[in-house]
Amino acid sequence: MGRPVRVIRIVQPVILVVLPAIMLLWAWLKLPSAALVTSVCACAGLVPFFVGFEKSRRRARDLMPVVILTALAVAGRLVFAPVPAIKPIIALVVMGGLCFGREEGFMVGALAMLVSNVFFGQGPWTPWQMFSMGLVGYLAGVLGSHGWLVRRWSVAVFGAAMALLYGFILDTWTFVGFVSNANAANVLTTYATGLATNAASAIGTVAFLLPIAHSWPRIFGRIKERYLT
Amino acid sequence: MAKGLFATYHPAVCMLFFLAAIGFAFSTQHPAYVALSCTVSGAYLVYLRGWRPFLRTMGTCIPPVVFVGLLNSLFNAAGATILWQWGPFCICVEGLWYGVAMGGMLTAVLLWFACYNEVMTEDKFTYLFGRRLPTVSLMVTMVSRWVPRMVSRGRSAHDSQEALIGGYDPSKKGKLQRGVRTATVLVGLGMEDSIQTADSMSARGYGSAMRTSYARFKWHARERVAIGALGVLIVANAALLATDAVAFAFYPLVSPIELSWGYATYALMLGMPFCVELERLRRPRHGSSYTGQPRTRVGVPDAKKMGGSAT
Numbered sequence: 001m002g003r004p005v006r007v008i009r010i011v012q013p014v015i016l017v018v019l020p021a022i023m024l025l026w027a028w029l030k031l032p033s034a035a036l037v038t039s040v041c042a043c044a045g046l047v048p049f050f051v052g053f054e055k056s057r058r059r060a061r062d063l064m065p066v067v068i069l070t071a072l073a074v075a076g077r078l079v080f081a082p083v084p085a086i087k088p089i090i091a092l093v094v095m096g097g098l099c100f101g102r103e104e105g106f107m108v109g110a111l112a113m114l115v116s117n118v119f120f121g122q123g124p125w126t127p128w129q130m131f132s133m134g135l136v137g138y139l140a141g142v143l144g145s146h147g148w149l150v151r152r153w154s155v156a157v158f159g160a161a162m163a164l165l166y167g168f169i170l171d172t173w174t175f176v177g178f179v180s181n182a183n184a185a186n187v188l189t190t191y192a193t194g195l196a197t198n199a200a201s202a203i204g205t206v207a208f209l210l211p212i213a214h215s216w217p218r219i220f221g222r223i224k225e226r227y228l229t
Numbered sequence: 230m231a232k233g234l235f236a237t238y239h240p241a242v243c244m245l246f247f248l249a250a251i252g253f254a255f256s257t258q259h260p261a262y263v264a265l266s267c268t269v270s271g272a273y274l275v276y277l278r279g280w281r282p283f284l285r286t287m288g289t290c291i292p293p294v295v296f297v298g299l300l301n302s303l304f305n306a307a308g309a310t311i312l313w314q315w316g317p318f319c320i321c322v323e324g325l326w327y328g329v330a331m332g333g334m335l336t337a338v339l340l341w342f343a344c345y346n347e348v349m350t351e352d353k354f355t356y357l358f359g360r361r362l363p364t365v366s367l368m369v370t371m372v373s374r375w376v377p378r379m380v381s382r383g384r385s386a387h388d389s390q391e392a393l394i395g396g397y398d399p400s401k402k403g404k405l406q407r408g409v410r411t412a413t414v415l416v417g418l419g420m421e422d423s424i425q426t427a428d429s430m431s432a433r434g435y436g437s438a439m440r441t442s443y444a445r446f447k448w449h450a451r452e453r454v455a456i457g458a459l460g461v462l463i464v465a466n467a468a469l470l471a472t473d474a475v476a477f478a479f480y481p482l483v484s485p486i487e488l489s490w491g492y493a494t495y496a497l498m499l500g501m502p503f504c505v506e507l508e509r510l511r512r513p514r515h516g517s518s519y520t521g522q523p524r525t526r527v528g529v530p531d532a533k534k535m536g537g538s539a540t
Contacts, residue, residue, distance in 0.1 A: 032474075035334070036255040054364050060427035060435050067368055068419035071375030072412060078380065088412070107368070115372050118351065121289075123342045124255070124335075178297045178331055186300055193296070211409045219417060227424050 008052035012103075013142075016135055019045040020169065027176040035124070035177040042127035042173075049106045049134060056103075062228060065220070066107045069096045073112035078119060085197045086204030089116075090163050093133055094209065097140030098149050099220040105137025124177075125170070132169040136162040155213035160202040167198030231347045232277055234509065235502035239452045240353035242459065246501055247345045249463050253495070254337040257474045260326075261486050262495060263333040269499040270340035276503075277347045286343045287336075294332040302328035310482070327479045348502075356446060363440060375423070379415055386414045451508060455501070462498040469494055 023038050031037070069092050076088035089112055097105020110130040117126050139162065140149065149155050171194040179186050235243065254266045275283045302325040310322040351373065359366045390410060391397060398406070469491030477484050497504070 033256045035338075036252060039255060050362060050365050054362055057436075058364070060430050061424050063364065063368055063371075064420065064423040064427050067371045067375060068416060068423055070368070070372045071379050071419065072415055074372065074376045075379035075383065075415075076412070078376070079383070107365075111365075111368060111372060115369060115376070118373070121342070122346055124251075124338050174297075175300065178335065179300045185303075189300060189303075207405060208409070211406070212413070215413065216416070219413070223417075223420050223424075227420075 005052060005055050008048050008055065011048045012052065012106075012138070015045050015048055016138060019131070020172075023173065023176050038173060038177050039124055039127055042131045045131045046110060046127065046134070049103065049110065053103060053107055065100050065223075065228075066096065066104050066111070069093075069108045070111045070115065073108065074116040074119075077112075077116045081120075085200035086207075087201065088204075088208045089113075089133070090136060090166065090201070090205045091159055091208035091212070093137040094140040094155070094159050094162060094205075095212065095216050095220075097137035097142075098144035098155070099217050099224075100141075102138045102141025102145070105139075105141040106134035107137070109133030109135070109137040125173075128170060128173045132166045135169075136166055152210060152213040156206045156209045159205040159209040163202035163205045164198055167194055167201060170194075171198075231350075233502060233506065235505050236348045238455060238505065239446045239448055240349065240357045242452055242455050243348055243353070244357060245456065245459055247341065247349065249459065249466075250499055251338055251341050251345070253466060253470065253498075254334060254341055257470060258327065258330040258334055258479070259470075259474050259477050259486075260330050260333075261489075261492055262470060262473070263330055263337060265492060265495055266337035266499060267333055267340065269496065270337050270344060273344050273502055274340055274347075277344060282343075286340065290336050290339045293339075294335050297335055298328035298332035300328075301331050323479050323481065323483055326483050330479070352445075371423070371426075375419065379419070382418065383411050383415055386418075387411045390414075451505075455505060459498070459501065462494055462501075465494045466491065466498055 019041050022041055026034050026037055073089045073092040076092065080087050089109075093105060093109040093112065096108035110133060113126065113129040113133045117123070117129070140158070143149050143158065149158055168191075171190050174194075175187060175190045179190070235246075250266070250270070253262070254270075257263070271283065274286060303320060311319060312322060312325075313320045351369075355366045355370060387407060390407065397403070469489065473489050473491050477486070
């Protein structure tokens, strides 16, 4: 592993914190062109992860868990398209980060949103969706590597929290980018409108995670032992 | 293949154009610029796909546009002309105008994205980024292949489990159980299958050297002209649009809209997909440029056939 990869690995968590902070600062100071700036920020936030993945020179085999989990997440979003808000994506992204590591988790999240938006329509939301879903996978990887996500309920609670975080970031982006004079009434209205969707998404994530929280890490452990060591 | 000559240009030209169009649309709420962007993007979408898809796109635009418009115009006390006030809630004329402009801006961006989806197909995207991000574009390509496979295999796994286990449980819990079981089957199957694919890729030399890709797009003189013109227009627009946007304010009173050269350069830049149609006047003898098809040489072997199937 070369030096640039190590530098990129240090940059990654920093950028995950700095970018949402820039977004909030922009709204706080009421600077102009918030929609453009926040979108560019989200794109910039994806760079260290994609480049880090590129530079780490993984074997073709090691890419396959990410590919399969991403494909399953996209297929899940397609199958669940008629049901509003309840999607298995977050559950699968959490599993990806938990079982295969933080960078893999980020890639599952980011790629799942990128590819599924080919079917659902690319839009100004794509970069932020990729960034926030990637953040979910990254956090799952961090907590997983510290051994905090072993029990079924802790995984489920974490999944629900991540569903809420994902909704929170996207709602925040909505009013930072597209609402002038963000005051209490505006902000509350935005979050209140998103609340039903986010709550449903959190409940759905728990329902998907509970049955797989124990069995999937075992299955993946076996696959890792057999093929990926 | 999307309609029109512009879609046959090198993907770098198309990408730069859409980045500029979306970036500029995103950067200002100046009503004249918003109106221009909406009109041209709408016209281009109608040209690309016809009226019905255009109206359908507009239909999907309505909920977010109305939401953003309302959020901006309600609860907004920054304007001078107050229409209605009740405690902390206040509606002013300026806020309404801002809401309309913001809704228009969002419409323009969504319309440009609809045009982008039509022109920048996935193959062009992979062509552009395949060299710089080989791993990521390989993954995107593989995921796109695996999605339909997952859906069809999921259906057969689901059906065979139902036949084996029996006792169809129509409740929500039963559905969830079946879904989870199917997903588990799919993950196991997919991992084993894809690792085999990966092994056969490595056996054929994947990762041993820089890959070469099948170049479907050529860099002709017309691409050089287009990208030069686009560059000049982008710089000119950035300067003119910034001056106009700074001079214009919604609060406390909406400034009057004055004529500016910026409108002309902006319209010229956004109208690029229509402007390149002038190329048809230049070379009346080349049959291919009339059909709107990419000019590829006949007899170049298909890259996919050469590589064989990897699964």
